[in-house]
Amino acid sequence: MPSANTDMSLPLPKPDQVYVTVSALDGGHLTLPEHLFVTDADPNRRVTVPSLSFLIRHPSRGSEPSTRLLFDLGMKRNPEEFPPLMQTHIRNRQPTILYPDVGDSLRAGGLDPAEIEMVILSHVHWDHVGTPPDFSKAQFLVGAGTLHLLRHGAGPHYPAEIFIPDLLPEKRTQEFPPANTPTADPELGEVIPECVHATQRSSHTWQPLGPFASAIDLFADGSVYVIDSPGHMIGHINLLARVSETNWVYLGGDCCHDSRILNKIKDIALYDDERGGKRSVHVHTAEARETLRRVQKLVDGINQTATESGSNERVEVVIAHDGEWREKNRSRFFPGSL
Ligand SMILES: [Zn+2]
Structure with a gap:
């Protein structure tokens, strides 16, 4: 049984608790120079990593229909759809592997992409938007x-010229409201500009959850939480899914790019920003660190409680670019599940 509830722990399952099924999906691969991502890396080492996507199936309940939700869409099948400046960046991330993409991976498991009811993007970097x-x-x-970012870019590292402004279908796209922890970056100005029509703002509300300051109970039944996870990119969000009475899956997107950072073996790399300072792959490194600290607190908290009380509650964190996880978990790709 899960342990008794404490301040930092996650809510206990309700008597009629709904659980979701999470399946990994291949969404292509790209190649990362390791020294840009982790400390003490070989400056010449380049690693081809997946850009994972996840299918979350929420069961029907009473009159409510079931929902098939995707978290992230991996690599774009036709990268030439990106603007020229983005294509220049993509040339530095070769080799890339574009097949199977997320649509192919769904079809291989027997699901038509047109049957997907909901898509949540962790953020709109080129390797997640599919x-x-x-x-x-x-x-x-x-x-x-995110919608402001797609139209206007943000600061010198993310000019508007790298984004596809109409990437997302206008009539079928909404933004979550700003979380309770809005942030301002001295370089970027206001991080969350008001550039969204009222109809494009979802009506969800943020609440604290375990170690996280802001979470949205997506289906209002405690089965899937959207987690505000600032730092990597404007609008970066994660998902926490309840897959059984004792097990949670935390989909970390790009909260870090290497599980050794999560496991405190490596740190976030800092490199020359070509403007006399240092930067990292995160738009706001201090916030990215704080997000990581909260994810680590979630994992440590649940493991510690499990050790102390003999509970078998577990949380598994999966980040988008973890090639080792992909190799070890092939049976958990759709139609398999976590
Ligand atoms: Zn990213």
Whole structure:
């Protein structure tokens, strides 16, 4: 049985608790120079990593229909759809592998991409946005500030020229509201500009959850939480899914790019920002660290409680670019599950 509830712990299952099924999906691969991502790396080492996507199936309940939700869409099948400046960046991330993409991976498991009801993007970096028109009936949900970012860019590292402004279908896209912890970056100005029509703002509300300051109970039944996880990119969000009475899955997106950072073996790399300072792969490194600290607290808290009380509650963290996890967990790719 899960342990008794304490301040930092996650809510206990209700008597009629709903659980979801999480399946990993291959969404292509890209190649990362390791020294940009982790400390003490070989400056010449380049690693080809997956850009994972996840299918979350929420069961029907009473009159409520079931929902098939995707978290992230991996690599774009036709990278030439990106603007020229983005294509220049993508040339530095070769080799890339574009097949199977998320649509292929769904079809291989017996699901038509047009049957997906909801798509949530952790953020809109090029290697997570996939091919949105494949999901022709889905409602898209993104973190606050994302639509402004797509139209206007943000600061010198993220000029508007690298984004596709109409990447997401306007009538089927909403932003989550800004979380309770809005942040301002001295370089970027206001991080979450008000550039969203009222109809494009979802009506969800943020609440604290365990170690996290802000979470949205997506289906209002405690089965899937959207977690505000600032730092990597404007609007960066994670998902926490309840897959059984004792097990949770935390989908960490790009909260870090290497599980050794999560496991405190390595740190976030800092490198020359070509403007006389240091930067990291995160738009706001201090916030990214704080987000990581909270994820670590979640994992440590549950493990510690498990050791102390003999509970078998577990949380598994999966980040988008973890090639080792992919190799070890092939049976958990759709139609398999976590
Ligand atoms: Zn990213």
